[in-house]
Amino acid sequence: MAKRKVVVALGGNAILSDDATAQAQQNALKETAKYLVQFIEQGDELIISHGNGPQVGNLLIQQAAADSEKTPAMPLDTCVAMTEGSIGYWLQNEMGSILKEKGIDKDVVSLVTQVIVAEDDPSFNNPSKPVGPFFTEEEAKQQMSASSNATFKEDAGRGWRKVVASPKPISIKEARVIESLVDQGVVTISVGGGGIPVVETENGLEGREAVIDKDFASEKLAEIINADLLIVLTGVDNVYVNYQKPDQKKLERVTVSEMKQYIKEDQFAPGSMLPKVQACIEFVEARPEGKAIITSLENIENLLANEDGTIVVAD
Numbered sequence: 001m002a003k004r005k006v007v008v009a010l011g012g013n014a015i016l017s018d019d020a021t022a023q024a025q026q027n028a029l030k031e032t033a034k035y036l037v038q039f040i041e042q043g044d045e046l047i048i049s050h051g052n053g054p055q056v057g058n059l060l061i062q063q064a065a066a067d068s069e070k071t072p073a074m075p076l077d078t079c080v081a082m083t084e085g086s087i088g089y090w091l092q093n094e095m096g097s098i099l100k101e102k103g104i105d106k107d108v109v110s111l112v113t114q115v116i117v118a119e120d121d122p123s124f125n126n127p128s129k130p131v132g133p134f135f136t137e138e139e140a141k142q143q144m145s146a147s148s149n150a151t152f153k154e155d156a157g158r159g160w161r162k163v164v165a166s167p168k169p170i171s172i173k174e175a176r177v178i179e180s181l182v183d184q185g186v187v188t189i190s191v192g193g194g195g196i197p198v199v200e201t202e203n204g205l206e207g208r209e210a211v212i213d214k215d216f217a218s219e220k221l222a223e224i225i226n227a228d229l230l231i232v233l234t235g236v237d238n239v240y241v242n243y244q245k246p247d248q249k250k251l252e253r254v255t256v257s258e259m260k261q262y263i264k265e266d267q268f269a270p271g272s273m274l275p276k277v278q279a280c281i282e283f284v285e286a287r288p289e290g291k292a293i294i295t296s297l298e299n300i301e302n303l304l305a306n307e308d309g310t311i312v313v314a315d
Contacts, residue, residue, distance in 0.1 A: 003043050004228040005182060008036060009218035009279075010050040011233060014297060015087060020058055026090045033094040035300045040104060042304055045182050047227065048091065049218040052083040052193030056211060057132015057162060059083055076164060077196050077207030084112055084192035091189055099187075108187040114173040114205060115195030115212050115220070121167035127151045129166030129211045130271060134159030156272050165210040167197060169220040173205065179225045191217040215279040223286040230283045230292040232276045237299040239277065239310040241267045251310045256281050259312055280312040288314035 014032065015025050039046045056079050063073035074082070088110025095108045123129075130153070135143070140152035140160035155161045172178070172191065181188045194212030198205040215232055222230040239251045241262055259281055268274040273294075280292030295309030302308035 003045060005047065005225060006039050006044045006229045006231060007047045007049065007218055007222040007225075007227045008039070008231045009215055009233060010036075010048060010297070011214075011235075014233065015050065015090075016054040016058075020054070022086075022090075025055075025087075026094065029087075029090050029094045030097075032297060033091070033098045035297050036095065037098045037102065037104075038300055038304055040099070040106060040187065041102070044229075045185065046187050047178065047182055047221070047225070048095075048187070048189045049191045049214055049221065050087055050091065050189070050193070051214045052080065052087060053129075053131050053211070054133065055083040055087060056080055056193060057130075060132060060162070075207070076209040076211070077198070080193050080211060081112055081196050084196065085110070088112075088189045088192050092187075095187060095189075106185060106187055108189070109181060110189035110192070111174055111178060111181075113178075113190045113192065113195040114198045115169045115191060115217050116171045116173060116205070117167035117197050117199060117208065117210070117212065118170060119199045119208075121165070123165045123167045124208075124210065127163045127165050128153070128271065129164050129213065130155045130161035131164055131211055132162050134161055136160065156269055165208075166194075166213050167208075167210055169195070169212055169217045172217070172221055172224060173198070175221065175224045178221065182225065191221050213275050213279075215275050216282075219279040219283045219292075222283055222290075226287065227283075228290050230280065230290065231303075232279060232292070232294045233297050234273070234276060234294060235296060237296050237302075237309060239268075239273060239294050241265075243267070253311045253313065255313055255315045256284050257315050277312075284312050284314050 059079045067073040092108040092110045151163050152160045153163045178190050194214040194217040197208045197210040242248050268277050283292045292312040293309045
């Protein structure tokens with residue numbers, strides 16, 4: 001099989017469970033690495049991205065709790081960079097250990113990545129990206145009353161979460177560096193948490209308080225570096241339409257136009273499956289010869305053996 005460039009987008013919730021300690025997250029990533037190394041064993045060049053919603057939300061809470069004149073709270077873009085560094089460190093460490101166990105000589109590096117967004121992106125006036133832990137409605141209202149800048153919204157029936165601006169990525173500052181590393185055979189971890197949102201100004205790049213959706217950032221990276229596959233990992237093996245209804249249907253191989261029709265029918269939950277589907281559509285439209293796949297981490301073996309999962313292809 002020909003060597004492929006494969007971008008795998010890993011969800012932040014796959015890293016952090018009920019236990020938010022560093023050790024628990026490292027343990028989760030140890031299991032994650034065992035799945036991801038299968039791409040390398042098959043001969044693929046692997047580019048990993050990851051979410052950071054739970055982690056950056058927890059860090060914001062810690063920053064606010066310790067905020068003082070001597071230890072001022074860091075802004076959101078800096079918190080994104082901090083979690084990009086910590087998760088990247090854990091993941092590159094675990095990937096390196098698994099590769100060593102298997103006798104595979106490959107370097108792994110994580111790269112703090114700046115993702116360029118538009119200064120006038122409408123999301124800055126309409127925060128919608130959930131970050132951090134879940135709260136009850138009462139707890140959320142208490143936090144909103146305590147901070148004029150905080151916005152909380154109900155998240156897919158699971159509770160209330162803080163929401164922040166989520167601008168669309170335009171470009172990736174370090175894309176050439178990432179592509180160069182991949183061409184040298186280095187397993188690269190980048191656009192962590194969607195990357196650090198920055199805007200172009202006369203004085204260079206400036207950070208903005210926002211969190212970019214990691215699926216859209218992963219798609220933009222896959223597009224720029226001419227990846228062959230974009231794989232968006234989630235909690236289910238396949239995408240469904242008429243989900244949890246008597247006529248529920250599993251999507252296996254589906255075209256862009258079919259997916260667009262399902263979006264018109266409101267088949268996918270905003271903030272949950274919808275951005276994953278939209279990212280896949282954008283990638284295949286930009287790279288018609290490529291494929292975009294939505295599946296679970298646990299289904300990677302079946303994906304590699306049988307192309308099992310929801311596979312989005314050009315018409």
